[in-house]
Structure formats: C-alpha cells, structure tokens
Amino acid sequence: MSVDVRPGPLTRPTGVADRARRGRTLRGRTGARFSVRLEGRTALVCAGLLAALAAVVAVLLTTGDYPLTVPQAVSALLGQGRPADAFVVTGLRLPRVVVGVLVGVALGVAGAVFQQVTRNPLGSPDVIGFTHGAVTGALVVLLVLGGTGSAVPLGALVGGFANAALVYALSVRGGLQGYRLILVGIGVSAVLIAVNNYLLTRSRVEQAQAAQLWITGSLNARGWDQALPLAAGLAVLLPVLLVLGRSLTVLDLGDDAARALGVRVDRLKLAVLAAAVAVTALAATAAGPIAFIALAAPQVARRLTGAVGSGLVAAGLTGAVLLLLSDLAAQRLFSPVQLPVGVMTGAVGGLYLCWLLVAQWRRGLG
C-alpha cells in the first residue's frame, strides 16, 4: 500500500464508504433536504426488544392471583368485559406495568448517557451519586420530618439534585473529566451512606424498615398517580436526550477531536448530564432508586446491537425489558412473598456482570 501521487481523488467512483458502513440512508426526493440514516441490525434488535416487552407485559397483565386469558385482558383494556377484570387489569396491573416500562426506559437511557459522557462502563447514576442523595432526601422526609406519600418523592428529588449538583461542582476543574466525576461521586456517596446509616439507626424499627423498602426500589402498589407524572416528564426529557445523543457519538473520539468537529464539549456534557439526572430523578420518585438497570442495560444493548457507543433507543428498551422481567421474577419466584424489584435487579445485575467479566476474560479481552 504505497502512497504515491495519483490523479485527483474526485475522479474515483463514489459510494465506497457508504457500502462499507452499516445501515441505510433514507433520503427525500432531492436528497438534499432530508436524509436520515437507519442501521439494520439496531432496528431489528429494537423490534425484537419491543416484541419481548409486549410478551412480558402480556404475562404480567394476565397472570397472578387472579388469572385471566389474553382475550379477557384485551377486552378489559378496551373497556369491555367483566368489571372485576377491568379493575384488576386497568386499575391494578396496567399502571404497575406502565410505571415499570417508563422507569426501565428512563434508567436505560440515563445509564447510556452517563456511560457515554464518562467513557466508562461503571459511570452510572448509581456510582456517580444521584441515588444516595435521593435516599438521604427520602429518609429525611420519612424519618426526621415524619412525612409520607407524595412528600417522600419530593424529598428524594431535592436530595438527588443537591447531590448531583455538589458532585458536579466539585468535579469541574478546567473542563469535566469523566474519571474525576466518578471518583468525586464515590467520595460524596460515602458521606451520604454514613448519613443514611445514621438515620436508619436513629428511628423505630418499623419506620426504618419501611424506609429500607423505599430505598431498595419497588413497583408494588404503584398506580396511575405515579405513572402519569412520570410519563409527562419523560415526554419532555427523552426527546431532548435523543436529539443531543447525536452529538454524543462524536464525544467518544476524545474531547479534542469532538471540539475540532464543532461540538461544544463542556456545554454538551453539562446539558446531557442534567437531563439524564432529571430522568433518573423522575424514575426514582416513581419507584425508588432501583439498582443496576442504568449500569447493565446499556452494556446489554451494546452487545445485542453490536453498535459502537450506546444507542439510546436500544438501551432504553433493554432497560424496560430487564426491569419488567425482574419484576416478574420478584413477584412470582418467592410467592406468596413479594420481594421488591430492586432486590432482583441487584442480584440479576451482579450475577450478569460476573458472567460478562468472566466471559470477556476467557476470550482474552480486557
């Protein structure tokens, strides 16, 4: 492959790159005003994830203490069928499933954004420390102020944002480095964990255990009151993240290369992190700080799609499937005991990570 002086490059036939790249380009008639790229395998994987999601939803809606057939459930959804069916499906099971799907999507997308910005698979909101602040906020409301109901998510929101802002402020020094963000997050988390432990030991055991349940994260007894605000918030934030996500793919060439390509790196990082923290916060107010989905979903999605970087759509769908599967297991495995879903995600996620690491190392990677 020698480098010599050849005739001008423009005389060569074009299309080499386009054929070699994955995916197809959809263009408007003129080809100039509208052209969107779609990637075959990613689209296929997303379709598969949607199908899996539909299947798990069907199982969750029809099984349980009050079993239903799929047609019965469908007619209940459409407002026909017996009133008892309708109550079970649209009043109890559907809102829980909707909360599960939304929380899963939110955590999957937020995790993908965090990992992309920190360029580190451990860079999830759990590690960086949104979660511990949210727990502290909730514990203060539950155990110190004696609040209940809607006050708890509010406390979590305040605590989580305060935590995120503190970590951000302490990490910024001549630009935002992913690694420093993670380490400062670990430090701040340690203090918050100490505070949380302190609060747990200074209250009555029943109260403390109720608080521990909230900390673990659960979908038990979630209704439309949680589902609707969550849906509204995500309807605003997710499109923002998807639009900004395009610039995120350039970030993994390195900060300088991204800047040279016209990305305002620091502003972009701040904007997407703020949006991702807000998404995580919404999820936490609805279901508590559920562990590990944000960490695992982008990694699983990446291996399914084989794509470079984390596709936000695939990560969100994977998060939803993982969360609903975990919820199904949490409800059914130890029946009649109803474990909170957070226990399941932690166990499944931890074991999955073990398997992933061993598999990678066996293949001689990493």
Added chain:
Amino acid sequence: MPSLPRRRRPAPVPAPAPTPETDPPVTALTTSTGPTGPVRPGTARLRGQDLTLAYDERTIARGLSLEVPDGSFTVVVGPNACGKSTLLRALARMLKPTSGHVLLDGEHIRSLPSKEVARRLGLLPQTASAPEGITVADLVARGRFPHQKLLRQWTRDDERAVDAAMASTHVEDLADRAVDELSGGQRQRVWIAMALAQETPLLLLDEPTTFLDIAHQIEVLDLLATLHEEQGRTLVAVLHDLNHACRYATHLVALKGGRVMAQGDPREVVTAELVERVFGLPCVVVPDPETGTPLVVPLARHRSAARRGA
C-alpha cells in the same frame, strides 16, 4: 509494508550556505512577521495575536504572535515543552488563551459558532481515540459531523467527501475493517482521512508522526505534502524531526520557551547557529542529497564536547 517511493520536490535548488546574514539573533519576537519569512500581512486566514497561554497556573507562552500563511505547509518545531502543541491547541480553540486572540478570517475564533469554525478549520489531536470496534468507514464518516443536521444526516455531499477522503489517504480497501485491528501507519492515515472528510481549507495536525516507524513517518508526510500540493489546503503540523520539517515545510516556525525564535522558508532560516540556539545541539547543516533542503547533522561526541568547552 511495501516500498515507499520517495517524493521529490519539483525543483530542487541547492540550499543557500548558512551565512551569518540570514541569522540575526531573533529573540522575543512579538511582531507578526518573521525575520526572513515571506509572510505578507493580510494573507493569513488564521493568526494568533499576542497570545498568553497557560495551563492552570503554569504559563507556557507570553505575548506570542503567529500568522499561518495561506496555502502553506507550516511546520512548528522546537525542543520538548516549548509550547508547540499548546500553540496548536490554542489556534484550534481547544485552549482558551489567558490573553490575546486567535483570529480566523479576521474574526475572533471564540465568537464564531463552533460548527462554523469546524467547517473551516480541522484538527487532528494527539489524544484522539477510536471507540472500540468502530469500522474505518464509520470513523471517517464522523468527520462529516459539522456538515450534518438533525434531518439531514447523510447527504450525497457527505458521501462524496468521505469517499474522496478515503481515496486520497488510500484507505478504501480498509473501509469495513475495525480500526483497532490496523497497524499504526494505517490507523494514522484513517484519522487523517477523518480530518480530511471534514473538508476544511485549514488543517492542523498535532505530531501526526509520533509512534510511527521511519517508513510510516515518511508515508504520512508524503501524504500531507500531496494534500497540500494538489488540494491547496493550508496545513499546520507539529513535528519532532527537524530534518522532516526542513524537507516538507514551506514555512517553518521554530519555538523555544514559548517564543518564536525564527520563521520562514526552512532553506533560509535553518542554520547551525539557529539549531544550537533553539535545541542546544551543536551541529552542521548540509544540503539534503535528495531534495537540497537543509539537513541537520549533529556533531560527533568529541567535537561537540570540544565546542561546548570552547
């Protein structure tokens, strides 16, 4: 790697003998014209004015001014830690000067929209890293980012630019290979292709030959020279090897301690005296037998010791 044809300069002329009049001591250059360089005011799209550059508290350069002559292949040389890369980063708006301005087409570079700058000025940074598993074609296509919009993600223009960039760097055959699998020289060409796909009239390169063996270094430099000659792009590169710089540069800038010690056509400015002043290296300068450009030959140990003692 296959053989590497040597590139000859169009008209080799004997290098002027190093004479005293080409090298009046040029210290603390704060004016924009070099001592001997053919810089005419007004023909530089990219210029730095009175720059003070610093990382945290450490000041790298003070009152540094520089113009990049349009259409030149400018090479910046200097000893380690002289501020070469820092200067390049400042010119490419990666680093905000503590004082002074970088002007692109007469406007403050920081006041221009970031994507607008990215359509005129490209940079190949030292720190670029390919995401795991990315293919060559996908990486090169990332260079089109400043030309894309949300609903205009991949136009025929993008396609043509990427193909042209891959053709001129001769990486078409690697298009569907993963970047991780390539050799160092191939990888560097792919990165250059990405920067070329950006289709900027100005292209800055931070040590594009570091970590490459001698054959790959020449390969990359020949490629850059071809781009310069055939496509008329203005190139600015930081290089370590003084002899490479002399051979390829049309405009040489020698930095030391954050100051421009000399600039201009390497045939005119590179002298033994300058090399000793900038690098502290006793040497003789002879004409390169291939191109006639200056060739810096360090003195042998005993002679250089004798000279130091003198």
Added chain:
Amino acid sequence: MLGLAALVLLAAVVASLAVGSRDVPLGTVWDALRGTATGQDALVVRELRVPRTLAGLLVGAALGLSGALMQALTRNPLADPGLLGVNAGAAAAMVTALAVLGLTSRLQLVWFAMLGAAVVSVAVYVIGSAGRGGATPVRLALAGTAVTAALTAYTTAWILLDQRTFDRFRFWQVGSLAGQDAAVVAQLAPFVLVGTALGLSQVRPLNALALGVDSGRALGASVTRTRVLTALAVTLLCGSATAAVGPVAFVGLAVPHLVRALTGPDQRWVLPLSTLLAPGLLLLGDVIGRVVVRPGELEVSIVAAVLGAPVLVALVRRRRLAQL
C-alpha cells in the same frame, strides 16, 4: 516520624480511656488500670473503655495496613479494602446467621462474618483470575464490584423479609466501636497479628512491583506469590476488622495517603506507619463521636466518612490519578 505516630497513638489511647459521656480524671484512669481504684469511674474504664480501646487499636491497625496493602497491590491510590468484596461477604454471612440460623451471640456472629469475608474474597479472586492474564488488580476490583452487587441484593432481601434481622443488621452496618466485648477482641487478635506479619513481610516485593509488573519481575519479585499473599493478608485484616465492628469506611483509604504525603512512596515506611497511625486516628474519631452529640454518641464510621471524604475529594481534585 515513628515517634510522631507513636505520640498520636498514645494521646488517642489516653483520650479514649478518659473521655466520653462520663469524663474520668487521668489519675483515676491510671488507678483503674492498675486495679487499685474502685467505684463507678473505675468500673466504666475497666469494663467499657478498655475493651473499646483495645478493639479500636486492633481494628485501626488492621484497616490501616490492609488499606496500604490494597493500594500497593492495585497500584491505585483509591483502592479500598472493601473492593475485594470483604464487607459484602461479611454482611451476607451475618444476615444468614441472624435470619436462617437465629444466632444472636456476638461471639458466634463474629465467626460467621469472618467466614463470609474469607469465602467471598476467594470467590472474587477466582472470578478475577478467569482466563489468560490472571488476576490483575483491575480485574479484582471489577469482580469485587460485581460480587458486591449480587450479595447486597441477597442481604437486602433478608433484612426486608425479617424485621428482627433488620434491627440487628442496621446497627452492625453502621460500624461502631461501642459495646465491645473483650472476648471478641481476644478471638480476633490472632488473625490480625498473623495478617499484620504477612502484610509487613511483603514490603520488599511490593516495592519492586510498584515500578510495574515487568520491572518488578526483572527485579526478581514473584508477581503471583506477592499478589496472593498480599490479598490473603488484606482478607485476614479487613475481614477481622469488619467482623468485629462492622464496615468502617475511609480509614483504610485515607490513612495510607496521609502517610505517603509525609514519607513518600517507599513501602518500608508506608506499611508500618499506616499500621501505627490508623489506630490513633480511628480512636480519635471515636472520641470525637463520643463528644460532639453528648450525651449521645456518633458511630466512628460516620465520623470517619464525614472527616475522610473531604480528604478524598481534595485529593481527586489536586492531581491526575491512575486509571482504575
């Protein structure tokens, strides 16, 4: 330098014996120790403060040395002994003993915690050494993170299902020197002593490995043996400490840093000084915890985290750090 550390240690021991919800004059402390004094104060010193101080000494030394060893092993200034999964293992075993076997005695629980810590460390090491390349420090840290996540889920499930277990666990989890039993201290002392001897014996190979695996090998250090023995020492030390008083964050992380700032990176200084300085700081933290919310107490782990985290953050902000 050694003298300074010894001085801090001595002051801390004296403060730990004398200061608390009930301050005891130094003379009385001395008399109580010699057994000549009687009365309420002497009883407090002999029955409560002496075991507590001894536990602090033991745990502090174990945490300081295991932290220094862990950082030397991983060549990562932020490695914490907890990274090997020791805390999670001890917690999971504790919960099992409490909930499944219904054990409540502190003496029995300590053994379970110790066992859990050991088993989990071995598991982490086995996972970390899968495939070619062996157990590199990065792999150990990642494997520790993964195992910790799974075990935490297990622990959480039990404490949510069983209120009695939760009640015991939440007090163990917070990490405190209060209410120490002299028998527990006596049981764990041999483990800490063996761990200390083992850890200090690795000074020279660790110094060689500090230059990198290849340079270490070139200098004649056996990489695998050093790693295994160091990890074993960390497990013994950190496992006993956690078993005795629950997880205490930041002592193992921060003290070696402090020492390195004073002496430089030579392990011949870092390891012994960390062993000596950490108990002093831990006891001082405990004394602060006894004083700030009088007549109540703040657990030593909380004091340690609140005082130690700013050190960590300052450190992270100050310089470039090695990648994990």
